[in-house]
Amino acid sequence: SQQGEEDPQALSIQEGENATMNCSYKTSINNLQWYRQNSGRGLVHLILIRSNEREKHSGRLRVTLDTSKKSSSLLITASRAADTASYFCATAPPWEQKVTFGTGTKLQVIP
Amino acid sequence: DAGITQSPRHKVTETGTPVTLRCHQTENHRYMYWYRQDPGHGLRLIHYSYGVKDTDKGEVSDGYSVSRSKTEDFLLTLESATSSQTSVYFCAIKGGGLTYEQYFGPGTRLTVT
Structure with missing residues (x-):
């Protein structure tokens, strides 16, 4: 079964609005990552947050991590049409060099 | 794209035929991965490699x-393709060092x- 589960599965917003998507996971992690996938393309790494961090920023992206609740959220501020894509969280356990991906949130930003 | 290419990009084959997909990287990374992506399942790990001749199974290796x-x-082979293996296959590498x-x-x- 998938380690990470994203919520919502799909999200449609107007350009300029903020988009928030959530990820829940089941086991201990070393870090949690977020990736973006444009239609028909490979995944692109966005941001990584380590298990001892609570919040991280990168440009218009803000990621939070709550290890007690085994959950993370990705906030995209001031969304643009170019942000239209699927977003995946991926968790890395402490003892392995591989990650497990969630099922993704499909974001549509309407111009 | 971190110097990763996959070939072929598209392939149609018949049930029961063998198929080999190739992943090629130019940056000498140690870890390489094969995933499949299907609607409703996200990406699932098939196999991965942690060095020459060193490989291990993932979640959906059968x-x-x-x-x-x-x-x-890093080559992925379907010994006898089945319709359930219709999918999009992605190769990935892990960044070097502690990343x-x-x-x-x-x-x-x-x-x-």
């Missing part, structure tokens, strides 16, 4: 084998008829 005889090439980020190839769309 019906697949891999080989890595050179650092730069955990993965970098993906463009994908191979495989249809088994």
Whole structure:
């Protein structure tokens, strides 16, 4: 079964609005990552947050991590049409060099 | 794209035929991964490699084998393709050093008829 589960599965917003998507996971992690996938393309790494961090920023992206609740959220501020894509969280356990991906949130930003 | 190429990019094959997908990297990374992506399932790990001739199974390895005889090439083989293996296949590498980020190839769309 998938380690990470994203919520919502799909999200449609107007350009300029903020988009928030959530990820829940089941086991201990070393870090949690977020990736973006444009239609028909490979995944692109966005941001990584380590298990001892609570919040991280990168440009218009803000990621939070709550290890007690085994959950993370990705906030995209001031969304643009170019942000239209699927977003995946991926968790890395402490003892392995591989990650497990969630099922993704499909974001549509309407111009 | 971290110097990752996949070939072929598209393939249509018949049930029961063998198929080999190739992943090639130019940056000498140690870890390489094969995933499949299906609607409703996200990405699922098939096999991965942590060095030449060193491979391990992932979540959905049944019906697949891999080989890595050179650092730069990681091959995924479907010994006898089935319709359930119709999918998009992605290769990825893990960044070097202590990083955990993965970098993906463009994908191979495989249809088994």
